[in-house]
Amino acid sequence: MRLTTKGRYAVTAMIDLAMNQFMGPVTLKSISSNQGISLSYLEQLFSKMRKSNLVEGTRGPGGGYVLARDVNEITIADIIIAVDEPLDITECDGLQNCKDGKRCLSHDLWSELSDQLYSFLSGIQLGDLMERSGLPLDGSHPATRIQRQEVNIPTLERH
Amino acid sequence: MRLTTKGRYAVTAMIDLAMNQFMGPVTLKSISSNQGISLSYLEQLFSKMRKSNLVEGTRGPGGGYVLARDVNEITIADIIIAVDEPLDITECDGLQNCKDGKRCLSHDLWSELSDQLYSFLSGIQLGDLMERSGLPLDGSHPATRIQRQEVNIPTLERH
DNA sequence: AAAAAACCAACTAAAATACTCAGGAATTCA
DNA sequence: TGAATTCCTGAGTATTTTAGTTGGTTTTTT
Numbered sequence: 001m002r003l004t005t006k007g008r009y010a011v012t013a014m015i016d017l018a019m020n021q022f023m024g025p026v027t028l029k030s031i032s033s034n035q036g037i038s039l040s041y042l043e044q045l046f047s048k049m050r051k052s053n054l055v056e057g058t059r060g061p062g063g064g065y066v067l068a069r070d071v072n073e074i075t076i077a078d079i080i081i082a083v084d085e086p087l088d089i090t091e092c093d094g095l096q097n098c099k100d101g102k103r104c105l106s107h108d109l110w111s112e113l114s115d116q117l118y119s120f121l122s123g124i125q126l127g128d129l130m131e132r133s134g135l136p137l138d139g140s141h142p143a144t145r146i147q148r149q150e151v152n153i154p155t156l157e158r159h
Numbered sequence: 160m161r162l163t164t165k166g167r168y169a170v171t172a173m174i175d176l177a178m179n180q181f182m183g184p185v186t187l188k189s190i191s192s193n194q195g196i197s198l199s200y201l202e203q204l205f206s207k208m209r210k211s212n213l214v215e216g217t218r219g220p221g222g223g224y225v226l227a228r229d230v231n232e233i234t235i236a237d238i239i240i241a242v243d244e245p246l247d248i249t250e251c252d253g254l255q256n257c258k259d260g261k262r263c264l265s266h267d268l269w270s271e272l273s274d275q276l277y278s279f280l281s282g283i284q285l286g287d288l289m290e291r292s293g294l295p296l297d298g299s300h301p302a303t304r305i306q307r308q309e310v311n312i313p314t315l316e317r318h
Numbered sequence: 319a320a321a322a323a324a325c326c327a328a329c330t331a332a333a334a335t336a337c338t339c340a341g342g343a344a345t346t347c348a
Numbered sequence: 349t350g351a352a353t354t355c356c357t358g359a360g361t362a363t364t365t366t367a368g369t370t371g372g373t374t375t376t377t378t
Contacts (some may be wrong), residue, residue, distance in 0.1 A: 001162070002162060002163060002226070003161060003162035003163075003276070004161060004162075004163060005161070008269055011268075012265045012267060012269055013267075015264075015268050016265055034265075053262065056244075065225070067229070085266070105174075106171045106174045106175055106193075109169070109171075109288045109289075110167055110170060110174075112288070113235065113283065117162070117276075117279070117280075120279050121276075122278070124272065124275075129268045129271075129272070139240045
């Protein structure tokens with residue numbers, strides 16, 4: 001799992017979208033000017049998010065994007081995964097100098113960590129962020145209380 | 160907070176170092192061949208980690224690197240921060256189109272999230288990973304039990 | 319018909335990543 | 349002393365990723 005500025009742009013854009021969609025579809029143009037992200041970069045990001053069923057677009061005047069699901073059913077991990085494709089398969093594929101197991105082991109440790117990170121980010125929904133911002137969808141939600149989340153670090157296994 | 164393959168290289172290298180330093184200083188050459196990372200890239204990474212007081216180098220034959228602190232006092236966040244300098248200050252600095260607070264708000268939400276991620280990764284020590292791997296420092300540590308960690312998502316504030 | 323918007327693809331500029339090269343400085347050991 | 353080993357440094361380079369640009373097309377509304 002990677003976490004770059006690209007993911008930040010996507011999350012930021014989705015927050016903007018979530019905060020404004022109660023008035024109907026939100027145009028990329030408005031997100032672009034609100035958040036200072038270039039229009040066609042947003043187009044690329046939203047193209048991927050649309051293919052991952054996170055948003056839906058409608059064309060024509062009055063068109064724009066809306067979330068494809070409820071804000072509480074879209075996690076930060078969903079957004080980052082959609083936009084930041086892995087390409088990250090630099091793992092030792094059984095061939096290279098894996099003699100003593102060291103290489104495999106380190107890679108496993110990292111991928112365990114990466115899984116933990118993923119489940120951490122999967123535990124945070126767009127809605128969580130918005131509720132806590134005091135700027136709810138339709139103006140009716142009060143800021144909510146602190147929540148706790150348990151994260152489990154499991155035992156690793158060697159192979 | 161960013162999390163790229165560069166950070167992964169650094170964490171992987173540190174795990175390798177931690178697993179082998181009980182025999183004395185570990186050379187970058189050995190990490191390089193174990194982990195398949197180029198020597199001089201490792202040199203760059205370790206230069207930064209040395210400046211962050213995570214490792215200590217000794218020169219000459221028999222030299223190499225050792226951890227500057229106990230494995231339980233080096234967190235994954237320490238490593239990633241050391242190696243992946245921020246440069247990430249693309250935040251609206253009060254100037255741009257911050258009229259209605261939208262831009263600031265999204266940025267705050269992101270930086271809140273980033274802080275949470277940081278404290279998540281600060282809760283995982285090198286030693287945690289190693290104990291669970293079943294390959295302890297000196298051959299004496301047994302694999303330990305599952306641990307739980309509480310992560311707190313605090314209320315966000317607007318400004 | 320005209321305008322507004324999503325959609326799409328190719329190209330480009332800038333930055334970050336990962337590596338190479340070439341050496342210097344400290345240390346050990348023959 | 350001198351040679352080997354290793355850290356340490358900096359400059360340069362190739363590749364990849366990021367971010368943006370350009371120039372369209374399609375769909376929909378007015």
